[in-house]
Amino acid sequence: MTVLLRQLQAIADELLGRGLPAPADALRRARFRPDPPWTWCERCGVTMQERACRCPTRRAGDTAPEWIVRLGAHEGTLRSWVVDVKHAGWESMAETLGAALGQQLLDCGLISRGDRDVVIVPVPSPWLRTRARGIDHAGAIAAAVARACGARCCMALRQRLGATQVDAAARAGRMARAQRFSARRCARRVAGRHAVLVDDVRTTGSTLAEAAAVLRGAGAVRVSAAVVSVKD
Numbered sequence: 001m002t003v004l005l006r007q008l009q010a011i012a013d014e015l016l017g018r019g020l021p022a023p024a025d026a027l028r029r030a031r032f033r034p035d036p037p038w039t040w041c042e043r044c045g046v047t048m049q050e051r052a053c054r055c056p057t058r059r060a061g062d063t064a065p066e067w068i069v070r071l072g073a074h075e076g077t078l079r080s081w082v083v084d085v086k087h088a089g090w091e092s093m094a095e096t097l098g099a100a101l102g103q104q105l106l107d108c109g110l111i112s113r114g115d116r117d118v119v120i121v122p123v124p125s126p127w128l129r130t131r132a133r134g135i136d137h138a139g140a141i142a143a144a145v146a147r148a149c150g151a152r153c154c155m156a157l158r159q160r161l162g163a164t165q166v167d168a169a170a171r172a173g174r175m176a177r178a179q180r181f182s183a184r185r186c187a188r189r190v191a192g193r194h195a196v197l198v199d200d201v202r203t204t205g206s207t208l209a210e211a212a213a214v215l216r217g218a219g220a221v222r223v224s225a226a227v228v229s230v231k232d
């Protein structure tokens with residue numbers, strides 16, 4: 001009986017989106033609006049407090065994406081949506097936020113609609129983690145970004161299992177050469193093109209920098225990033 005109830009609950013959760021509201025309703029209730037273009041630092045993505053951000057300007061050898069586009073700061077309602085997309089497998093919200101992020105890329109003038117020289121690339125999670133969570137959150141967001149701006153989407157990268165941002169400090173030390181991301185065969189599609197990395201959150205920026213380095217290695221002439229939220 002318990003097993004049956006649990007199975008019914010699972011089916012209900014699946015049908016009802018695990019009790020999560022329809023994304024459009026959630027956005028309306030929260031009166032959500034993406035940040036106006038370039039009210040954040042173009043290099044690190046944090047909210048612009050004064051005239052200029054104090055983050056370092058680009059130096060030689062800096063592998064970070066050249067531009068960062070975001071929907072908002074990683075706080076409040078936007079933060080809870082991002083968390084639920086990843087940990088509750090809220091696929092419909094991933095699509096809604098991805099569509100808004102695609103529009104934000106266009107509004108920021110970083111790309112134009114239907115540009116064949118743009119390739120949208122999700123920051124991958126290790127496959128075991130996406131299986132366990134039941135969602136490839138960045139992949140779902142990236143697919144919606146690509147649809148919204150009429151660009152191609154390519155799963156150009158893969159991430160090694162066990163290589164997460166948690167051990168970024170360790171890798172920055174003696175394991176510095178152990179690459180966290182590698183290029184898949186389809187990464188050749190970014191050669192000679194503008195690659196736009198898509199992820200849910202930018203925290204320290206090390207993930208985006210490592211992923212961007214691999215895309216440049218695959219021949220991307222320009223690498224930008226689009227993230228739903230940025231930790232200020």
Ligand SMILES: [Zn+2]
Pocket residue numbers: 041042043044045046053054055
């Ligand atoms: Zn900055």
